[in-house]
């Protein structure tokens with residue numbers, strides 16, 4: 001059975017009921033396998049199944065459960081479980097250990113140096129990219145040459161080196177009895193296809209149910225087929241309009257071709273949306289109606305009308321942040337809790353300015369997806385340069401920046417910190433230092449920059465410009481040191497924009513260190529905040545969730561769709577689906593923001609900017625579904641430097657809070 005369930009049509013409810021129904025009609029829970037996208041989803045569904053059955057068990061004629069549980073989890077978790085139990089059929093030690101992603105990267109790095117590839121081949125891909133390429137080959141089931149050509153064209157020339165590296169990687173994992181994430185799936189498939197355990201495993205399950213099928217990859221598709229070769233007892237649920245994980249090798253083909261692959265499939269389409277107001281649904285349907293592929297479906301709803309969603313044309317990122325923060329508070333006044341509200345964006349750094357604005361207004365928030373902005377290593381590197389200039393006795397920052405330079409190890413770094421002077425001539429002794437060959441080109445530039453910065457702390461150079469100088473200096477070093485350097489450099493540009501709001505360097509450093517915007521990258525725990533908080537999330541991490549009010553930021557071309565994902569029509573279609581996922585998270589209030597200007601530097605530093613285009617996914621002819629607003633915030637003198645000091649209103653508010 002293939003259940004095509006549109007956004008908000010009760011996919012979870014449907015799966016839960018189907019599992020409960022199977023059990024109620026006599027299948028042993030231990031014979032049911034439920035594969036989900038996250039561990040949390042599996043646990044939540046099983047809890048709901050058990051709740052339903054507890055109610056149903058009171059009715060006569062319902063089968064009793066004999067203490068066994070539904071087997072549920074992610075593909076990786078179930079693979080691990082089966083391999084521990086049956087791995088010996090493949091000669092696998094039951095005690096194998098699992099490499100997580102960063103361990104795999106470290107191993108790859110070690111082997112890169114062992115093979116000495118980097119010396120022979122300049123600009124050989126970094127460890128993270130090597131793991132990405134390897135993983136993509138495994139998960140798409142495509143040969144290295146094709147993966148390189150299609151997804152990593154800048155690495156094509158390194159095919160031979162990568163092949164040798166991957167061979168050694170595989171061999172080393174075998175010697176050390178370790179499996180990485182991809183191996184778990186590969187070994188599970190081998191177990192199901194070629195081992196004597198295959199029939200045992202197939203017979204074990206009478207029913208296999210797969211959630212979020214649109215985000216499975218080719219390898220997972222093969223595993224599902226190996227589990228139920230003829231499709232008997234197989235149920236998959238998904239929404240092709242919400243397939244958003246192709247960067248992790250997911251393929252929408254799995255769901256689009258399902259009924260061809262399994263002839264006789266019973267296809268059900270759920271199209272009643274229980275989540276969103278009719279106006280939100282109409283606006284989202286229109287966005288999807290322009291998609292070029294996929295199963296066309298029109299969702300409908302019985303929910304009462306609420307008014308059109310808003311498309312807000314704002315001046316720039318700052319105005320966007322102010323407006324969103326104000327609207328959040330307004331809605332809270334109207335009774336929508338903070339937990340019922342979420343701000344969604346395409347890339348993690350898109351919320352940087354808003355994070356500061358929310359902190360300033362004491363609006364608690366939690367962030368899902370991406371790194372905590374000020375904790376990202378490269379942001380810390382840039383901040384460390386400024387911190388050292390601000391306080392040359394800050395050895396932690398000194399060591400951090402010295403170790404960024406090639407040719408400087410911990411010992412030299414420590415010796416250099418001992419030679420630091422104080423005040424504005426603090427870096428003079430470093431001019432006398434004779435750097436090692438590898439450090440030679442960087443050293444004079446580095447010392448000169450610090451000498452400028454140490455003086456810039458007073459008044460001369462505007463803070464964003466100081467950060468721009470730091471960014472230019474760091475650019476080549478970041479490329480050597482980290483993966484995804486272009487994205488990191490954009491983060492540093494973002495930092496310049498944030499910095500423009502502060503009056504002095506010391507104030508900027510203090511505020512961002514003492515009271516960094518609270519954010520987190522996983523769902524593991526609730527934040528230690530007030531009992532109510534707003535959610536900030538990348539759209540990817542918002543998958544499957546819903547809120548009363550949703551704000552979508554930066555609906556400008558280049559951000560949505562992201563400029564890095566517009567290389568071909570398939571990528572653009574995926575970005576369209578991503579936008580659709582964002583819109584369909586909203587129940588009652590939906591606001592999409594389009595900042596019209598993007599400054600090259602901080603606004604206070606120079607007025608150089610470019611004008612943005614509204615996202616291409618909202619062309620003029622579907623704007624009828626939106627109410628377009630163009631607010632203009634008054635910018636009185638006191639607000640220009642709003643983060644620079646307390647206004648009397650702030651002081652009053654603070655004093656007022658003492659008595660709350």
Ligand SMILES: Nc1ncnc2c1ncn2[C@@H]1O[C@H](COP(=O)(O)OP(=O)(O)OP(=O)(O)O)[C@@H](O)[C@H]1O
Pocket residue numbers: 005006007008009010011012013239242273274275543544545546584
């Ligand atoms: N039969 C139903 N009657 C009333 N409300 C329902 C029903 N089924 C689901 N809902 C409600 O509709 C909302 C959406 O359900 P659910 O989250 O299961 O949708 P979904 O299909 O998984 O959505 P998406 O794919 O967009 O994440 C939830 O608030 C859920 O409680």
